[in-house]
Amino acid sequence: MSQPNATVLPAATVSRLPGYLRVLHEAEDSGVEVISSVALATRAGVHPALLRRDLSQLGSYGTRGVGYDVDTLIREIGRVVGDRLTWPVVIVGVGHLGQALAHHEVLRERGFELAGLVDSSPELIGSTVAGVPIRPPDELAAVVARGRAVIGVITTPAGQAQGVADALVDAGIRRILNFAAQPLEVPATVTVRGVDLTGEMQVLVYHEIHEG
Amino acid sequence: MSQPNATVLPAATVSRLPGYLRVLHEAEDSGVEVISSVALATRAGVHPALLRRDLSQLGSYGTRGVGYDVDTLIREIGRVVGDRLTWPVVIVGVGHLGQALAHHEVLRERGFELAGLVDSSPELIGSTVAGVPIRPPDELAAVVARGRAVIGVITTPAGQAQGVADALVDAGIRRILNFAAQPLEVPATVTVRGVDLTGEMQVLVYHEIHEG
Numbered sequence: 258m259s260q261p262n263a264t265v266l267p268a269a270t271v272s273r274l275p276g277y278l279r280v281l282h283e284a285e286d287s288g289v290e291v292i293s294s295v296a297l298a299t300r301a302g303v304h305p306a307l308l309r310r311d312l313s314q315l316g317s318y319g320t321r322g323v324g325y326d327v328d329t330l331i332r333e334i335g336r337v338v339g340d341r342l343t344w345p346v347v348i349v350g351v352g353h354l355g356q357a358l359a360h361h362e363v364l365r366e367r368g369f370e371l372a373g374l375v376d377s378s379p380e381l382i383g384s385t386v387a388g389v390p391i392r393p394p395d396e397l398a399a400v401v402a403r404g405r406a407v408i409g410v411i412t413t414p415a416g417q418a419q420g421v422a423d424a425l426v427d428a429g430i431r432r433i434l435n436f437a438a439q440p441l442e443v444p445a446t447v448t449v450r451g452v453d454l455t456g457e458m459q460v461l462v463y464h465e466i467h468e469g
Numbered sequence: 470m471s472q473p474n475a476t477v478l479p480a481a482t483v484s485r486l487p488g489y490l491r492v493l494h495e496a497e498d499s500g501v502e503v504i505s506s507v508a509l510a511t512r513a514g515v516h517p518a519l520l521r522r523d524l525s526q527l528g529s530y531g532t533r534g535v536g537y538d539v540d541t542l543i544r545e546i547g548r549v550v551g552d553r554l555t556w557p558v559v560i561v562g563v564g565h566l567g568q569a570l571a572h573h574e575v576l577r578e579r580g581f582e583l584a585g586l587v588d589s590s591p592e593l594i595g596s597t598v599a600g601v602p603i604r605p606p607d608e609l610a611a612v613v614a615r616g617r618a619v620i621g622v623i624t625t626p627a628g629q630a631q632g633v634a635d636a637l638v639d640a641g642i643r644r645i646l647n648f649a650a651q652p653l654e655v656p657a658t659v660t661v662r663g664v665d666l667t668g669e670m671q672v673l674v675y676h677e678i679h680e681g
Contacts, residue, residue: 338672357568367667407674450673455581458556459490460483460484460662465620
């Protein structure tokens with residue numbers, strides 16, 4: 258059997274896999290054993306042809322005229338996106354957004370475990386959020402090591418984000434989710450995903466102005 | 470003078486404009502009057518050729534060998550993304566994430582104004598977050614009308630998101646930012662931007678697994 262080379266999956270395909278996985282888990286919970294590509298695609302919000310192309314890149318082709326076996330496909334996508342394993346996360350910046358992520362139910366359900374919290378505010382250090390103590394920046398490396406963290410989340414103000422990214426990389430973190438409105442410079446071995454809340458809102462404003 | 474037809478700007482270009490605007494505001498705050506395309510692009514985290522192409526689509530070409538006039542470019546981008554105006558926002562779902570967005574400083578600084586909060590939990594209704602009272606779902610249309618809201622933010626659990634989207638559209642909202650892990654069906658005149666936090670984390674896990 259040929260094993261698809263998962264490392265060459267296009268980023269756009271990878272970014273759609275969690276959506277497919279969500280629909281498949283819902284189907285599984287409802288007792289559905291086989292799902293058609295049209296049903297899966299519609300509920301995931303993509304075109305069926307795109308779904309079939311994405312899944313064929315995983316080596317999953319389903320059965321023509323029948324569909325995809327739900328359990329098999331969950332396992333195949335899980336092998337790529339790592340569902341059902343535990344991924345320890347350190348959050349740096351425990352303001353409102355950092356606290357919200359620390360409490361985020363869906364992340365916990367998907368196997369992301371809060372391994373540590375770091376903030377520079379003296380009034381926050383020592384208190385706990387979601388049962389995890391907040392530690393000062395000079396303990397970041399220790400927090401990462403103790404929690405065996407593999408993902409760092411940056412929810413600091415923009416002006417602090419690059420320094421935090423440098424410290425995370427020094428501590429051995431190679432996967433960063435950045436909420437600060439500040440592009441980060443990191444070594445080529447480090448992956449950064451950015452969520453730009455203000456930018457998303459401004460795109461909506463653009464549509465409001467120009468489709469008035 | 471030719472006026473570029475802003476309604477045909479590619480979505481990818483629009484999504485980069487807030488980043489350029491951020492760098493330009495920082496430059497302005499530092500007293501910089503003219504900025505080179507290389508400096509602007511580097512600080513915005515894009516390739517200079519891409520920046521020049523994006524800005525040429527706005528009708529901004531700068532001065533060869535000199536750069537872009539900072540104030541002029543702020544005004545030109547602001548005309549497209551609506552910076553420095555006020556955009557009232559209604560947030561539906563006042564859990565941790567909804568509360569974090571209600572308090573988000575950067576959004577306020579960029580002109581997004583919290584016009585209303587809606588949640589279905591009896592224990593939340595009547596209390597205030599960021600000075601704004603939380604109202605029940607059956608008052609959504611009244612909250613939108615009273616606050617003249619143009620943007621709706623959905624921070625409910627996934628299972629409630631489509632119903633909330635329907636109610637927002639019925640109330641006249643045509644720009645939605647969706648944090649629920651649930652694709653939304655809306656009329657073609659409505660713009661939805663989705664932020665999939667779990668999906669972003671799973672993309673990082675994918676890199677962790679396959680670049681081990």
